[in-house]
Amino acid sequence: MSTSSNHRSWVASANGHPDFPLQNLPLGVFSRPGLSKRGGVAIGDMILDLRAALEVGFFNGAARDAAEAASRDQLNDFFALGASARQALRSELLHLLDESSPQLARLRPLADSVLHPMAECEMHVPARIGDYTDFYVGIHHAMNVGKLFRPDNPLLPNYKYVPIGYHGRASTICISETAVKRPNGQTLAPGATVPEFGPSKRLDYELEMGVWIGPGNAMGEAIAIGDAAQHIAGFCLLNDWSARDLQAWEYQPLGPFLSKSFATSISAWVVTAEALAPFRRAQPARPEGDPQPLPYLLDAADQQGGALDIELEVLLFTPQMKEQGLAPHRLALSNTQNMYWTVAQMVAHHSVNGCKLQPGDLLGTGTLSGPHAGQFGSLLEMSDGGKNAIALPSGESRRFLENGDEVIFRARCQREGFASIGFGECRGILLGA
Known part of the structure; x- marks a missing residue:
């Protein structure tokens, strides 16, 4: 799970991005016209749609379970899973979004179906806040x-x-x-x-x-x-x-x-x-x-x-x-x-x-x-x-x-x-x- 500045993403806007380079990968809840509220990950000027990424087979094993919890209309279920789930999802995302990913040939054609321009999305409070x-x-x-x-x-x-x-x-x-x-x-x-x-x-x-x-x-x-x-x-x-x-x-x-x-x-x-x-x-x-x-x-x-x-x-x-x-x-x-x-x-x-x-x-x-x-x-x-x-x-x-x-x-x-x-x-x- 490298955070070195040497690692770059095939999502071009992430490279040198002031907030959301490959090394960050924060989570949030977003929607856009025609798309219901759901969990996503910021990568450059784009949002990776976790629900769409699951549908096209982005994740496996523990990372898939974590992504499924994080893809809902709130992050409470994902938060409840704890550090091991966060780490599994992060590790898989770092691997998949890296420009040197072995799966790059499979992933690039899927970009339009799993990535949304952040400027076209509406952000929501990430979780149901009980207290x-x-x-x-x-x-x-x-x-x-x-x-x-x-x-x-x-x-x-x-x-x-x-x-x-x-x-x-x-x-x-x-x-x-x-x-x-x-x-x-x-x-x-x-x-x-x-x-x-x-x-x-x-x-x-x-x-x-x-x-x-x-x-x-x-x-x-x-x-x-x-x-x-x-x-x-x-x-x-x-x-x-x-x-x-x-x-x-x-x-x-x-x-x-x-x-x-x-x-x-x-x-x-x-x-x-x-x-x-x-x-x-x-x-x-x-x-x-x-x-x-x-x-x-x-x-x-x-x-x-x-x-x-x-x-x-x-x-x-x-x-x-x-x-x-x-x-x-x-x-x-x-x-x-x-x-x-x-x-x-x-x-x-x-x-x-x-x-x-x-x-x-x-x-x-x-x-x-x-x-x-x-x-x-x-x-x-x-x-x-x-x-x-x-x-x-x-x-x-x-x-x-x-x-x-x-x-x-x-x-x-x-x-x-x-x-x-x-x-x-x-x-x-x-x-x-």
Whole structure:
């Protein structure tokens, strides 16, 4: 299952593709006119139709069983099969789609029947999401936000002991390019003693990664930290849209509610753990004086290779920028190495009380800001709580999002000697309330 940059595909657009070369092979659910929802694999500018590929005999053995599960109108059944099925399907796809495949003479004539132009397809949420949990593992974001409310004590005492999270709303998770309406709700204006009702005036984005759960656990049985990686099916980009003024009024004592539940956008493709293997890194060492994680959250292998090196980018595209013919403007560049807790620690903590995780559950990492200006994953941080305007190349400025603004997330993995891979985009345009 080579991820070397030397391997090329007979699907020409995959070679040198910024997101979907042969070495990536992410899975998603798509449809097109005359074609019902079904599972597919991104390869360059094309989608390999797994259902059609099965019909013409692309797969055998374990790979066939995996492809059959992944070809349905949701990936839950495929996620439930676990790592061995993912690896079998990936191995077969790498073999079949390689330009040096021994089966090339048989496969090329079938290309038109199994490959669809991505531009002609509609993408869908990849799985039926039973539950959604949003974590808070980006320590720089936690520090920056904490300073706005508690300048002398930005992190609460539990942060370095517990992977903080809350249960979100799965019903309003939407696929990239879905328009998002500005939410209505209660807000308390500065100096006021009673709240008012109306559209949020402080609408924000949050730069996060999404984590898809594979095989779950039985209720009452925890997932051990050393086994947690086996329960992770893949990753996506996630925009946790946030109404900051609604949140400020509602979050005490139980946390976010209407300020988050109106919409969460995700990218369409599930990038597997196998595709990300070359971009594994050691978890950054904790600062001197920080507590060691409790034993149920500490595993040597996870500390040595449980972090990921994924570059994360936020861009803003306003209506005026579009009218002026300008490109989307980069607001931030960050990295998943800014996570204080690993994904395995998130999974282990989530289940340690016996909570039942299920295939297709989705976890958000929390906002992944870096420590410096230009690396902040939200406008709340960039504008210092709305105090400072952010200048845009169009001559406009922003403290928070305005109607018509389009937020774009991108992510890329790069390492010398390996093909770079990406996640596609997570886009969302903000409409009026």
